[in-house]
Amino acid sequence: MTNGHCLCGAVAYSVSGAPIWSGHCHCNSCRRNSGAAVASYVAFANDDFRVTTGQMSEYESSPGVKRYFCNRCGTPMAFRADKYPTEVHLFLGSLVNPQDFPAQFEVFCADKLPWLSIDNDIKRYETLPPA
Numbered sequence: 675m676t677n678g679h680c681l682c683g684a685v686a687y688s689v690s691g692a693p694i695w696s697g698h699c700h701c702n703s704c705r706r707n708s709g710a711a712v713a714s715y716v717a718f719a720n721d722d723f724r725v726t727t728g729q730m731s732e733y734e735s736s737p738g739v740k741r742y743f744c745n746r747c748g749t750p751m752a753f754r755a756d757k758y759p760t761e762v763h764l765f766l767g768s769l770v771n772p773q774d775f776p777a778q779f780e781v782f783c784a785d786k787l788p789w790l791s792i793d794n795d796i797k798r799y800e801t802l803p804p805a
């Protein structure tokens with residue numbers, strides 16, 4: 675159980691239940707959306723997630739993929755894809771306690787910035803993990 679909010683506080687959410695996974699994504703879309711060298715997410719079940727303050731705005735970045743953000747301060751907050759219909763992927767940095775969700779893997783390493791290395795012993799995939 676945890677909660678999170680955007681930079682300005684206009685949008686906040688709470689989560690009950692355990693995370694499904696935590697990981698970094700190096701794909702170009704997540705990099706551009708986050709503005710950071712790598713985007714980090716924690717996945718929870720949709721049923722465990724609820725927005726408690728304000729409302730997230732959404733943008734469909736590719737067919738079946740939606741990215742959610744605060745339309746006041748611009749903080750990226752969540753990701754959903756038709757491919758993962760029961761999950762919401764929250765931006766790690768929007769949680770109040772990101773330190774409690776260590777990444778278990780990196781995906782889309784094929785797109786990783788060549789000078790970036792995450793120096794710990796986690797799984798790495800060129801694109802997505804095998805189904």
Ligand SMILES: [Zn+2]
Binds near residue numbers: 683684747748
């Ligand atoms: Zn905000």
Ligand SMILES: [Zn+2]
Binds near residue numbers: 699701703713782
């Ligand atoms: Zn990505």
